[in-house]
C-alpha cells in the first residue's frame with residue numbers, strides 16, 4: 001500500500017494533471033448527457049424540432065429513427081410487432097452500442113446517471129456504509145422478469161415504471177411523479193445500497209451490458225506496471241469488480257477491461273495519477289512494462 005493511499009481520492013491526479021485534466025471524462029460525460037437531453041427538449045421547449053420523441057423512440061431530422069432495443073424486445077415478446085421504422089431504429093441503436101460498449105448508454109446518455117452519481121458523492125461524503133449489496137445478477141433477473149411480465153400481460157411492462165422514460169416524459173409534460181422516482185432512486189443509492197440502482201437493479205443497464213459483451217471500444221490498464229496501489233480507480237469506478245482482472249492480472253494476462261459491466265465512463269483514467277488506463281480497442285492488448293514504482297530500485301523511476 002502506498003503513502004498515496006491516505007490521500008483523498010483523486011488528489012494526486014489533480015496535483016499532477018490539474019483539475020480539468022483530472023476530471024476530463026467526467027466533464028465530457030456531463031456535456032454529453034446534457035447534449036442528448038437538450039436535443040430532445042429543444043422541440044417541446046423552444047420549437048426547434050431536431051429530434052422528436054424520447055429516448056424510448058425518436059425521429060431525428062425527420063429521417064433517422066432511433067428506438068430503445070429493450071423496449072422493442074418487450075414489445076415483441078408482448079406480441080406487438082413494432083412498426084418497421086421502430087425496428088430499423090432499434091437495429092441502428094443495437095449496432096452503435098454493440099461497437100461502443102452497451103453501457104456507454106449508462107455513463108454518457110442516461111439522465112439517471114447524474115442522479116446516482118450525486119447520491120454516491122454524498123454517500124461517500126457522509127461516510128455511510130455500503131448497505132444492502134444484492135448479487136450483480138439481480139439486474140439480469142429484473143430484466144428477465146420485465147420480459148416475462150411483458151409476455152404475460154401483453155404490454156411493454158418496464159415502461160410503466162422506467163425512471164429513464166419517466167424523467168424524459170416528465171421534462172416535456174411536467175415532472176410530477178417523475179420527481180418521486182428520481183428522489184426514490186437517490187435515497188435508495190444514498191442510504192439503502194451504495195451504487196445500488198445502476199449496479200444491481202436497473203434492467204436497462206443489464207440489457208445494454210449484454211449488448212456490449214463483444215464491443216470494440218475498451219479501457220486498457222496498459223501501464224499497469226506503474227500502478228502504486230493507491231486504489232483511487234476502485235474508489236471512483238461504478239463497477240469496481242471489472243478492474244482487477246486487467247490491473248492485477250498475472251504476467252501475460254490481457255490488460256483490457258473486458259467485462260460488459262464496464263461503462264466506459266473514463267473515471268479510472270481521470271483519477272489515476274500514474275496514467276495506468278487509456279481508451280483503446282479490444283484487439284490492443286499491449287502492456288507497457290514500466291518498472292514497478294514500489295519495488296524498482298531508487299533512481300529508476302523518472
Ligand code: SF4
Pocket residue numbers: 105106107110111112113116164197198199202203204205206
Ligand atoms: S443502469 Fe439504468 S438508470 Fe443506471 S445509468 Fe444505466 S440505464 Fe440509466
Ligand code: SF4
Pocket residue numbers: 219233236237238239240242243257261262263264265266267268269
Ligand atoms: S473500469 Fe473505468 S471506465 Fe470502466 S466503469 Fe470503471 S471507472 Fe468507468
